[in-house]
Amino acid sequence: xxxxxxxxxxxxxxxxxxxxxxxxxxxxxxxxxxxxxxxxxxxxxxxxxxxxxxxxxxxxxxxxxxxxxxxxxxxxxxxxxxxxxxxxxxxxxxxxxxxxxxxxxxxxxxxxxxxxxxxxxxxxxxxxxxxxxxxxxxxxxxxxxxxxxxxxxxxxxxxxxxxxxxxxxxxxxxxxxxxxxxxxxxxxxxxxxxxxxxxxxxxxxxxxxxxxxxxxxxxxxxxxxxxxxxxxxxxxxxxxxxxxxxxxxxxxxxxxxxxxxxxxxxxxxxxxxxxxxxxxxxxxxxxxxxxxxxxxxxxxxxxxxxxxxxxxxxxxxxxxxxxxxxxxxxxxxxxxxxxxxxxxxxxxxxxxxxxxxxxxxxxxxxxxxxxxxxxxxxxxxxxxxxxxxxxxxxxxxxxxxxxxxxxxxxxxxxxxxxxxxxxxxxxxxxxxxxxxxxxxxxxxxxxxxxxxxxxxxxxxxxxxxxxxxxxxxxxxxxxxxxxxxxxxxxxxxxxxxxxxxxxxxxxxxxxxxxxxxxxxxxxxxxxxxxxxxxxxxxxxxxxxxxxxxxxxxxxxxxxxxxxxxxxxxxxxxxxxxxxxxxxxxxxxxxxxxxxxxxxxxxxxxxxxxxxxxxxxxxxxxxxxxxxxxxxxxxxxxxxxxxxxxxxxxxxxxxxxxxxxxxxxxxxxxxxxxxxxxxxxxxxxxxxxxxxxxxxxxxxxxxxxxxxxxxxxxxxxxxxxxxxxxxxxxxxxxxxxxxxxxxxxxxxxxxxxxxxxxxxxxxxxxxxxxxxxxxxxxxxxxxxxxxxxxxxxxxxxxxxxxxxxxxxxxxxxxxxxxxxxxxxxxxxxxxxxxxxxxx
Numbered sequence: 067x068x069x070x071x072x073x074x075x076x077x078x079x080x081x082x083x084x085x086x087x088x089x090x091x092x093x094x095x096x097x098x099x100x101x102x103x104x105x106x107x108x109x110x111x112x113x114x115x116x117x118x119x120x121x122x123x124x125x126x127x128x129x130x131x132x133x134x135x136x137x138x139x140x141x142x143x144x145x146x147x148x149x150x151x152x153x154x155x156x157x158x159x160x161x162x163x164x165x166x167x168x169x170x171x172x173x174x175x176x177x178x179x180x181x182x183x184x185x186x187x188x189x190x191x192x193x194x195x196x197x198x199x200x201x202x203x204x205x206x207x208x209x210x211x212x213x214x215x216x217x218x219x220x221x222x223x224x225x226x227x228x229x230x231x232x233x234x235x236x237x238x239x240x241x242x243x244x245x246x247x248x249x250x251x252x253x254x255x256x257x258x259x260x261x262x263x264x265x266x267x268x269x270x271x272x273x274x275x276x277x278x279x280x281x282x283x284x285x286x287x288x289x290x291x292x293x294x295x296x297x298x299x300x301x302x303x304x305x306x307x308x309x310x311x312x313x314x315x316x317x318x319x320x321x322x323x324x325x326x327x328x329x330x331x332x333x334x335x336x337x338x339x340x341x342x343x344x345x346x347x348x349x350x351x352x353x354x355x356x357x358x359x360x361x362x363x364x365x366x367x368x369x370x371x372x373x374x375x376x377x378x379x380x381x382x383x384x385x386x387x388x389x390x391x392x393x394x395x396x397x398x399x400x401x402x403x404x405x406x407x408x409x410x411x412x413x414x415x416x417x418x419x420x421x422x423x424x425x426x427x428x429x430x431x432x433x434x435x436x437x438x439x440x441x442x443x444x445x446x447x448x449x450x451x452x453x454x455x456x457x458x459x460x461x462x463x464x465x466x467x468x469x470x471x472x473x474x475x476x477x478x479x480x481x482x483x484x485x486x487x488x489x490x491x492x493x494x495x496x497x498x499x500x501x502x503x504x505x506x507x508x509x510x511x512x513x514x515x516x517x518x519x520x521x522x523x524x525x526x527x528x529x530x531x532x533x534x535x536x537x538x539x540x541x542x543x544x545x546x547x548x549x550x551x552x553x554x555x556x557x558x559x560x561x562x563x564x565x566x567x568x569x570x571x572x573x574x575x576x577x578x579x580x581x582x583x584x585x586x587x588x589x590x591x592x593x594x595x596x597x598x599x600x601x602x603x604x605x606x607x608x609x610x611x612x613x614x615x616x617x618x619x620x621x622x623x624x625x626x627x628x629x630x631x632x633x634x635x636x637x638x639x640x641x642x643x644x645x646x647x648x649x650x651x652x653x654x655x656x657x658x659x660x661x662x663x664x665x666x667x668x669x670x671x672x673x674x675x676x677x678x679x680x681x682x683x684x685x686x687x688x689x690x691x692x693x694x695x696x697x698x699x700x701x702x703x704x705x706x707x708x709x710x711x712x713x714x715x716x717x718x719x720x721x722x723x724x725x726x727x728x729x730x731x732x733x734x735x736x737x738x739x740x741x742x743x744x745x746x747x748x749x750x751x752x753x754x755x756x757x758x759x760x761x762x763x764x765x766x767x768x769x770x771x772x773x774x775x776x777x778x779x780x781x782x783x784x785x786x787x788x789x790x791x792x793x794x795x796x797x798x799x800x801x802x803x804x805x806x807x808x809x810x811x812x813x814x815x816x817x818x819x820x821x822x823x824x825x826x827x828x829x830x831x832x833x834x835x836x837x838x839x840x841x842x843x844x845x846x847x848x849x850x851x852x853x854x855x856x857x858x859x860x861x862x863x864x865x866x867x868x869x870x871x872x873x874x875x876x877x878x879x880x881x882x883x884x885x886x887x888x889x890x891x892x893x894x895x896x897x898x899x900x901x902x903x904x
Contacts, residue, residue, distance in 0.1 A: 114241045119251050121178065121289040122237055125185070126255030127262065128282030129230040132189050133157070134263045135275040136223070142272070142350045142367045143196070143324055144203050156220065158692055158865045159227025164235050164858025165696055166228075168851045175240065179298040181233050182287025186280040186305060188226035193276045193320070195222035200325040220688070233286075235857040239850040242840045246769035246833035253762030253829060260754040263347055268438070271345045273316040281309045328368025342449075344439040347751065351439035353449070359387050361452070363416045363440065370488075372415035374444070377454025381425035388418065390592055394561045394568050395419055395487050398527040399426035400587050401580060405523070407482030408432075412469030412507065415440055417456045419485060424461065428483075433457065434465045434472050436745055441466045470506055470515060471744035474806050478518045485527045488566065506741060508536055508644050509637045513543035513571070520573040531565035531662050532644060533558050537601065537616060538623065539636040539644070540571055545620065551575070553616045558601040559584060562591055564662055567600060578604055611658040631655040632663045639741070640879040648676040686869040693862050713901025714852070717839065720901070721856035723894025724831050725863030726870075727787075730887045731828070732757060733871050734880045735794065735821065742802040743813050756818045760825020768830040768837075776837050777902055783830045784895035788888045790824040795884055831895070832860070838902050 136156070199222075201215035234252055238245045267275055288302045312319060324332060334340060334354040341361070342353040349366045353374070356362035363372040378384050385393050395418065399409075403426040411419045414433035423431050435441050441464065443449055444457050457464040465472055469486065486507060506512060508528065516526040528536065537556055544552035554575040559568040570576075570584075581602055588597040599605065601612040615626045627635040631653045637644040647663065652673045655664055670676055675683050701718075736753050743749030771779045798820055805816045836853055843849035874883045 114237070114244050114248060115293075117289045117292045118237060118241070119248070121182075121286045122234060122248055122252050123255035123258070124282050124286035124289060125182065125230055125233050126252045127259035128189075128279045128286060129185070129227065130256045130259035131262055131266075131282065132226060132276065132279035134260065135267070135272050135279060138267065138275075138345065138347070138350065139193075139196070139272050139322060141369070142322060144326060145366075145369055156223030157227055157868075158220075158689065158862060159224035159229075160231040160861030161693075161858045161863075161865065162224060162696055162861075163228045163231030164854045164856070164861060165700055167232060167235055167239075167854035168858060169700055175236055176232065177291070177298060178233055178236065179287040179291035179294075179302060181229050181236075182283050182290060183298070183302060183305060185226055185229040185233070186283040186287075186309070188229055189276060189280045189283060190320075192222040192226055195219065197320070197323045202326050204326065216684075216688075230283075231857065231861060235854055238836060238857070239853040242836065242849060242853075244769075245836045245840075245853075246765050249833050249836070250762040250765035250829065253758050253765060257755045257758035257762065260751055260758065264748065264751050267345045267347060268442075270313065271317045271343070272350070273320055273322065274313055276320075277309055277313050277316045281306055281313070284309065324367045326367075328366075329364075329371055330362075331364045331368030334362065334364065342443065344443060346438040347748075348437050349439060351437065351443060353443060357387075361416075363443075365437070365440075373418060374416040374449065374453055375418060375421055376452055377456070378421060378425075381422060384418070384421055384425065391562050392418060392487075393591060394559070394566065394588060395485075395529055396422045396426070397559075397568060397584055397587050398483055398485055398525055398570065399423050399428070401583050402482055402525065403427050405482055407524075408480060408521075409483040409485070410434065410473065410476075410481045410519075412473075412484070412486035414464065417444065417453060419487060420456060420462060423483070424456075424459065428461065431462045432465060432472075432476075432481075433462055434467050434469050436466065436468045438466060438745075467744045468740065468749075470512055471741055473515055473519055474741075476519060479521055481519055482521050482524045483527065484516050484520065484524070485529075487529045506639060506642050508539060509639050509642050510539055510543040510546070511639045513540045514547060516571070517544065517547060517573060522573055524573050526571045528569045529561060529566055530569070531567060532647065533567040533569045533600070534612060534615065534660055535634045535637070535644060535647060536569050537612070538627070538634055540569075541616070541620075541623065542636045544571075553601075554603040556601065556603070556616065557581065557584065557599065558612055559588060560591075560598050560600055564665075576603060611656075611660060614658070629656065630659045630663070632659060638879070640881050641875070643876055646676075646679075646876055650675060650679075686866075686873075689862075689865050689869055693866065697858065697862055713842070713903075714855075716897040716901030717835070717852065718855055718859045720835055720894045720898035721832070722859040722863040723890050723897065724835070725860035726867035727887045727890045727894065728828060729864045729867040730871050730874075730883055730890070731791065731824075733868065734875075734884050734887070737880055738794070738798070739817055739821075742806070743817055744810065748810075748814075749817075752814050752817055753821060756821035757825040757828070760822035761829030763822075764826035764829030765833045767826070768833045771834070773837065773841070776834055776841065777899070780831070780834055780838075780895055780898060783827060783834065784891050786827040787824070787831075787891050790827060791884055791888050794820070794824065795881060831891075835898060838898060842902055 133156075196219055199215050199218050201219050202209065202212055203216075205212050237248050241248060262278075263275075266278060270278060284302050284306045288299065288306070291298045291302070324335070331352070334352075334356070339355045340352050341355060344351050349369075352364040352367075354362040354364060356373070358376075359378075360373040360375045363374055365371065373388075375384065375387065378387070381396070385396060388395075399407075399419075399422045406427050406429045407423075409423045409428045409431045411423065411431060411433045414420055414435045415437075417433070420431055420433050444453065444464070450456075450458060456462065473484075513526075520526060530536070537558060540556060541552050544555060549555065555572050557568075557570040557572075557576055557580075559570075561567050572580075581599075581604055585597070585599075591597045600610060601616050605613075611630070615623060618626070627633070631649065632647045632655065633649060634647065648670065732754075735757070736750055739753050740749050743752060801816065801820065805813060808816065835856060839852045839856065840849055843852060871883060874886065878886075
């Protein structure tokens with residue numbers, strides 16, 4: 067739609083009158099703007115119709131839903147904590163679209179109906195590329211062809227976001243007087259896209275979600291061309307019909323192919339042993355025939371595994387089945403058999419630990435499982451019958467929740483046993499940015515919660531690797547609780563294999579009889595070298611690193627945090643990366659360090675970058691390279707010749723700061739709130755919706771700020787963001803503590819009340835920035851290019867922010883990252899103020 071060139075309006079008679087002072091002037095101004103907002107008399111050519119609002123809403127909902135679908139697909143195909151990095155990089159397409167529009171010589175707009183059709187095709191096409199091109203992210207350091215495959219993946223993944231970005235940027239540039247409302251509608255559409263994920267992914271599976279996203283894109287195109295005649299409308303309608311016909315069969319017509327080998331999942335697929343598949347917002351879960359006496363449970367294609375036992379008749383039968391791999395998990399239940407314990411199992415999965423607890427005289431068992439797919443599988447009548455009604459047993463309560471969140475709402479001094487086996491809390495970053503695979507289950511704060519919820523003679527048991535770091539974390543937590551000689555409350559044993567040690571923490575000191583009970587039960591574990599205690603308070607002088615560390619005075623123990631060539635400092639909720647112990651650089655591992663640390667350290671890329679961090683480093687470097695090629699070079703070569711507005715680079719810095727700051731805040735708040743809200747399937751959705759919905763409303767509300775007051779309002783908006791982020795940092799933990807006892811819906815209401823005001827204010831800077839661009843632009847063409855550049859920088863900074871957050875959080879912690887976001891917003895606001903000063 068052709069626009070009228072922006073000209074400076076002549077002053078009206080009212081404007082020539084003397085200004086009122088103070089509050090009276092402000093009230094009059096806001097009243098005038100409210101009337102204008104409700105009854106705008108702008109020329110119709112400058113106002114978008116209902117079809118443009120409907121279109122941008124559907125475009126945003128569709129592309130965000132596809133982004134979320136990709137996070138689940140990649141968690142299955144690769145690993146969850148790497149999947150979000152790949153998707154985050156794909157969002158570079160948004161930035162690239164802005165750069166492309168800014169550098170175009172032609173001022174003619176593309177048909178939004180045509181671009182929507184391209185978007186739908188790109189969604190399907192990019193999905194087919196990643197499912198057929200065999201990229202293996204873990205082999206980047208050893209297989210050069212994977213760099214080529216990675217480039218192909220990125221090229222495919224960027225494409226749909228490129229087309230979506232072109233549509234949204236074009237709309238914002240075409241209707242400058244309504245950019246605030248359009249951008250607000252875009253954000254609200256994104257919130258609806260998040261909301262759709264929860265009910266749709268179990269029903270349609272991830273493959274169907276891809277097709278549904280393409281349908282939304284086509285529906286958006288149909289909205290854009292609704293009042294036009296011609297072939298585009300018919301083509302879009304035909305595309306919708308075809309995609310609707312494909313939708314019920316998507317998982318069979320275009321199934322996901324797993325390129326990476328994860329345990330024995332690929333073998334189970336090849337042998338046609340998969341008997342059931344379910345998707346949730348957390349994972350894909352497959353049940354498979356595996357053994358006459360049990361079935362395998364594959365989580366995200368083998369990222370994790372469990373088994374469902376066929377109703378055993380006794381504990382001895384279970385031990386016979388799992389003796390070669392899992393017998394050690396029964397230690398704690400045998401030890402507490404005589405006390406008829408109340409038991410908490412975190413991550414109950416297929417129910418091995420629940421069976422062992424039942425057969426060892428448990429009074430009651432709270433089995434907490436956060437994956438909705440597993441909860442529904444074990445509750446399905448056909449599987450429940452196979453399991454002998456395990457989770458329907460009156461002594462068992464199956465709870466769908468996150469372990470620590472559930473525990474924090476239970477009475478203290480209640481459980482005789484708290485146990486989890488190799489269980490992690492992978493909090494899914496549904497923003498499409500990343501998933502830091504941290505475990506909030508083994509931080510100082512978590513250890514304190516376990517201690518407080520144990521009965522006086524209760525025991526906490528964890529079966530996993532990295533137990534030396536777990537022990538140091540527990541020792542510091544116990545000291546902070548005022549426990550004298552905390553090392554006497556801990557026992558560590560080896561297990562069936564290297565990465566499965568047994569860590570036991572008792573509320574009172576362990577007794578010699580309990581040590582002997584563990585020794586007797588574990589005596590026949592089939593392991594080279596047999597069973598051994600890695601630490602016991604009754605033999606503290608053994609020549610092992612565990613004995614040296616745990617028997618040392620507190621100040622000496624702190625020296626071991628870094629003395630062994632690995633990071634053994636206690637994990638906290640602010641820095642919960644227990645598994646991130648391998649250091650950068652050519653660091654020599656101490657000969658006494660546990661063997662698991664040697665094996666991980668040997669896998670460094672070029673002896674410098676830890677294997678687990680290498681994909682992050684590659685993707686961050688790739689983001690920087692793409693930015694240099696597609697943003698930096700065009701800025702140097704062509705931008706100044708096309709855009710002559712004074713303060714151009716300051717404006718770009720402003721929009722980059724908004725993109726960087728928003729994604730950093732989003733990621734940090736997800737980590738903070740999941741412990742309060744619990745079940746990640748719904749808590750992550752709540753957080754995203756509250757922020758996006760609040761931001762959408764804030765964007766629309768910014769339209770009520772008088773145009774002549776835009777520049778004066780910006781510092782107050784930035785100050786508001788900083789103030790509310792400080793509230794999130796210091797006040798929200800107190801609110802969480804006070805409201806932990808609320809039901810789930812009550813906690814959601816509390817979270818929304820905290821998050822929506824922040825989202826509201828965070829939604830205002832972008833449209834205010836577009837309005838300032840509108841006020842300083844010399845022509846319509848200049849304005850459109852400035853908006854396109856701002857959109858591009860915002861999108862690119864989002865990618866860099868999501869990647870950089872990994873390293874910032876790893877080394878500085880989430881609280882420091884939030885403070886960094888405040889500084890970024892402040893610098894961005896300062897840059898725009900300087901860029902637009904008279």
